[in-house]
Amino acid sequence: xxxxxxxxxxxxxxxxxxxxxxxxxxxxxxxxxxxxxxxxxxxxxxxxxxxxxxxxxxxxxxxxxxxxxxxxxxxxxxxxxxxxxxxxxxxxxxxxxxxxxxxxxxxxxxxxxxxx
Numbered sequence: 001x002x003x004x005x006x007x008x009x010x011x012x013x014x015x016x017x018x019x020x021x022x023x024x025x026x027x028x029x030x031x032x033x034x035x036x037x038x039x040x041x042x043x044x045x046x047x048x049x050x051x052x053x054x055x056x057x058x059x060x061x062x063x064x065x066x067x068x069x070x071x072x073x074x075x076x077x078x079x080x081x082x083x084x085x086x087x088x089x090x091x092x093x094x095x096x097x098x099x100x101x102x103x104x105x106x107x108x109x110x111x112x113x114x115x116x
Contacts (some may be wrong), residue, residue: 010050
């Protein structure tokens with residue numbers, strides 16, 4: 001709502017659009033969310049409302065170094081990419097249902113990790 005009213009700037013990386021599509025189309029729902037419905041949901045709720053940014057080669061390098069420096073494994077690299085975009089864009093807060101993993105990746109002074 002705050003983004004729709006223009007009170008805050010919402011930012012999303014292009015990578016998140018692909019991740020969102022993957023999650024929506026594999027949810028164990030009956031009936032399942034079709035590819036067309038997933039595309040509509042993404043368009044109406046994300047691409048129309050959020051400013052889209054793209055990851056650069058440097059972003060990938062910095063995210064990789066972040067997980068290496070913290071001795072983190074596996075899928076945390078994808079969260080590190082999200083965090084990297086937020087840091088690059090100087091976003092003051094990252095809203096996520098996955099606070100635990102983002103807290104592993106960030107220092108308290110870098111960005112506020114908020115559960116919606």
